[in-house]
Amino acid sequence: MNFKSIDIQVLDDSSTIVVKNGILVKNEQFCAIYDIDKGHFKFVCTTCFELNIMLATQDLRMKDPEEEERLCSECGITMQEGFYFESDGTQYCSEKCLTKVITWDEYLAIHDNGNGDAYWTDWYDY
Ligand SMILES: [Zn+2]
Numbered sequence: 001m002n003f004k005s006i007d008i009q010v011l012d013d014s015s016t017i018v019v020k021n022g023i024l025v026k027n028e029q030f031c032a033i034y035d036i037d038k039g040h041f042k043f044v045c046t047t048c049f050e051l052n053i054m055l056a057t058q059d060l061r062m063k064d065p066e067e068e069e070r071l072c073s074e075c076g077i078t079m080q081e082g083f084y085f086e087s088d089g090t091q092y093c094s095e096k097c098l099t100k101v102i103t104w105d106e107y108l109a110i111h112d113n114g115n116g117d118a119y120w121t122d123w124y125d126y
Helices: 048-057 095-101 104-114
Strands: 004-012 017-027 030-035 040-045 060-063 081-085 118-122
Touching: 017 040, 030 048, 040 048, 048 060, 095 104, 104 118
Parallel strands: none
Antiparallel strands: 004 017, 004 060, 017 030, 030 040, 081 118
8 A cells, every 4th residue: 555644743722732743644545643652543534634624623733843833931822033042942932931930130141142042033934
């Protein structure tokens, strides 16, 4: 049989990851999502059309893990711009979230006038 497989993630309507490392497997008779971490097929349908309906009725959606979604490390909101810490990859949507983790003075010390590992940035597609 000829399978086509695509890396995907499954998220619920509040963007919580339901399947973190999934593979969408499909051929002419089969369309399913395999959960690598759990080692089993999480969703199995005969067509991708049916699979999309099944996900929609459970308020789930598929996402390409390559398309990077930026979430605030503190409150989890989707963010297009914010404070980014290169050292550990954490990011914060606002000063309010940032200062829950470190003080503003600590941030300024890490920021080091733009020469440091932390800075305000954005991830808009230009
Ligand atoms: Zn936040």
